[in-house]
Amino acid sequence: xxxxxxxxxxxxxxxxxxxxxxxxxxxxxxxxxxxxxxxxxxxxxxxxxxxxxxxxxxxxxxxxxxxxxxxxxxxxxxxxxxxxxxxxxxxxxxxxxxxxxxxxxxxxxxx
Amino acid sequence: xxxxxxxxxxxxxxxxxxxxxxxxxxxxxxxxxxxxxxxxxxxxxxxxxxxxxxxxxxxxxxxxxxxxxxxxxxxxxxxxxxxxxxxxxxxxxxxxxxxxxxxxxxxxxxxx
Numbered sequence: 001x002x003x004x005x006x007x008x009x010x011x012x013x014x015x016x017x018x019x020x021x022x023x024x025x026x027x028x029x030x031x032x033x034x035x036x037x038x039x040x041x042x043x044x045x046x047x048x049x050x051x052x053x054x055x056x057x058x059x060x061x062x063x064x065x066x067x068x069x070x071x072x073x074x075x076x077x078x079x080x081x082x083x084x085x086x087x088x089x090x091x092x093x094x095x096x097x098x099x100x101x102x103x104x105x106x107x108x109x110x111x
Numbered sequence: 112x113x114x115x116x117x118x119x120x121x122x123x124x125x126x127x128x129x130x131x132x133x134x135x136x137x138x139x140x141x142x143x144x145x146x147x148x149x150x151x152x153x154x155x156x157x158x159x160x161x162x163x164x165x166x167x168x169x170x171x172x173x174x175x176x177x178x179x180x181x182x183x184x185x186x187x188x189x190x191x192x193x194x195x196x197x198x199x200x201x202x203x204x205x206x207x208x209x210x211x212x213x214x215x216x217x218x219x220x221x222x223x
């Protein structure tokens with residue numbers, strides 16, 4: 001059964017304090033790993049797609065990496081506007097057309 | 112560009128009442144999805160439609176029905192609402208394979 005686990009559940013950082021969010025997954029035939037950002041009261045917003053181990057994607061202060069078992073979302077010198085819930089999802093060959101989402105990591109960045 | 116529009120944004124129902132959540136997208140996407148989001152449970156797929164004229168069950172389809180009215184619109188119906196269906200419902204669409212989804216802002220449903 002495809003499964004996604006994110007850690008930690010919540011993370012508090014001071015502005016400028018870099019850290020990483022973890023997404024561990026098990027999936028049959030990974031077709032893609034996806035990161036989303038969700039602000040309170042809003043729908044998730046797509047950030048990145050990673051397809052194979054070793055791949056990296058960057059966007060502003062965010063960098064996503066992928067291994068065969070997990071993905072990391074590295075946040076460098078975060079700002080208060082980076083505060084949000086970050087969701088990880090995987091798509092596998094046995095679940096064509098469907099994504100399995102993790103429970104998310106809620107990030108709070110204090111000024 | 113509106114993207115994905117959901118109505119209503121908020122709804123309170125009594126147990127046993129029925130209602131339909133409406134979703135429309137203006138991005139000419141083939142695939143549309145209905146998810147529910149509950150604290151500690153993450154996003155769970157209820158139903159999806161890979162293309163106009165087709166619908167398939169997701170992880171948690173019981174108690175729901177869907178209609179893909181045309182390429183733009185995908186509705187979710189609760190025939191007899193139960194308190195366990197209290198949740199935030201998100202509609203999403205994608206142009207290709209499921210990964211890059213565009214979500215609406217959600218419909219917050221409370222069943223008393």
